[in-house]
Amino acid sequence: MAKITLKDLSHSYLKTQSSDADWAVRDVNIDWEDGGAYALLGPSGCGKTTLLNIISGLINPTKGDILFDDKMVSNLNPVERNIAQIFQFPVIYDTMTVYDNLAFPLKNRKIEEDKIKAKVYEIAEMLELSSTLNNRASGLTADGKQKISLGRGLVRSDVNAIMFDEPLTVIDPHLKWILRSKLKELHQKINRTMIYVTHDQTEALTFADQVVVMHEGQIVQTGTPVDLFEKPKHTFVGYFIGSPGMNLLPCEFKGGDVMLNGKKIETHTKVKSNNFSKTEIGVRPEFINFSSDGIPVKVLSVSNTGRHKIVDTQSQSGKIKMIAKASEDIPSGSAFLSFKKEFTYAYGDDWIIE
């Protein structure tokens, strides 16, 4: 049980680094509160797994410190850090039975036999492995093997944190759902810090209280699913989260106002500086309405998802997607759009202006 702090953490797999792109993880500063359920979300190759391996101690970071409860652990190995980690692909010990696989982390820590037994049965029950406990682990399906991997991560009750590295990749969708709710349930029961790495936003948003979004080695935003949706701090969060993602339109900042094609747009906050090489306006499709006056657009197409309609429109600054109610009538040809002021943000060099 511990609060985990990462301080000025950077890691590179190269010996020398010349540009930002040479870093797998850079300038990470974050506190993982004790007992929190976190999701680490980002596309493949953004440094999620590297960050996880740094926390667990499998990788020594190039720069920066790792603290557990304000105690330096940067030089400790995974066993000393007492971390459980579950990997993307099932790792099982072929020659052992399912029981021995689950008991292995406990046996290595010289725990008494009857305690091991109780714990293994409990975990096996939870993961529905009870009936196969005496089988050889290598005979199981990919699902079953991954359940063993999960079980080995969950079997120790005194760990500082449990980390999941896209653990449900090999599991079929139906079971995925069940296992994810099991994990969530388990988190409420044992109250350990859990960090769940994924590139799937649904997975992240349903599992976690706090979602940490990574992009090109950096943490771009940490917040609740609602924060990420309503107020993306970085354009990447805007278009990565949400379906469809945020509309980002090139605009101009003029005397504190945001101008889209010469037309002033009301945004959440005023713009103070003009010092950006890239200026954009961002608004989610959910916060756009048809109106009698506003941004002139041409309606290109409408797709009905059943719950709502996604409307593709073309403005002079680029394509704008909006979401309308399923019952709403969509004008054909020309129309005007208005943005909800409190959910419309200005972005300078990809970061939100507040």
Added chain:
Amino acid sequence: MNKTINQKAWFFVIPVFVLVAFNAIIPLMTVVNYAFQETFGNNVFMWEGTRWFKQIMLSERFHASLGRQFLFTFIILFIQIPLGIAIALTMPKDGIGVPICLVLMSMPLLIPWNVVGAMWNIFALPDIGFLGHSLNALGFDYNFTQQIGDAWFTTILMDVWHWTSLVVLLSYAGLQSIQPAYYQAAEIDGASRWAVFTKIELPKMKKVLTIAILLRFMDSFMIYTEPFVLTGGGPGNATAFLSIDLVKMALGQFDLGPAAAMSLIYFFIVLLVCWVFYTLMMRNEGNQ
């Protein structure tokens, strides 16, 4: 699925059949021919039935060389397999060390057998060879041409030098194919180095080790050239393994009948051991 029956398909098997016939079955048939008959040359044969087989099976000479053969094979397997695994474990996993180690390891495998024999013969000569001379200078009474123990020691050392690399290379390939996640998981699980070896590395190397043991068994069981050049089967008959004894019988004494019978028995022993070994390994596989 229903299989179509088409007898014309046999045509496609003919090339393989002809090839196998010429390089295996027909030569073997001449041996079979000699094994059941007696000949004094001029293509005159007399039927002898199973006489030569009985003679060989009951001959003490055959028992002795078969015993020596098994002893030799077991000793070299006992040394080469663990040693090969141990060397593979200490080899670097990446970087410039990998090609260097691989080339060094492959060297002994590339040397022709008779050259290996000759090399070791000279190397081990008690008066002028580096090994022989050094051992004697250190106070050991070493002479592989005279003493049975020394002859065995040298033959085994030579085979270990020549063939351990094969086990190393196969084991190394097996080790390299293990995903890093296994080692990471073991680290997280708090597994000891020994547990990593017995629970991850050894099981993952099982297939390549099966091949290594099988190959080393067959090769060592049929070994001829190296000990022939090194010791010539001596001193006395001390290192006369099956092949050496067989050649002595066939070409030295010109006992073609018994030699042919011995060839067939020899062949069946190799076949039987390989079959038993392979079946056991595969059955184990099926249980998993």
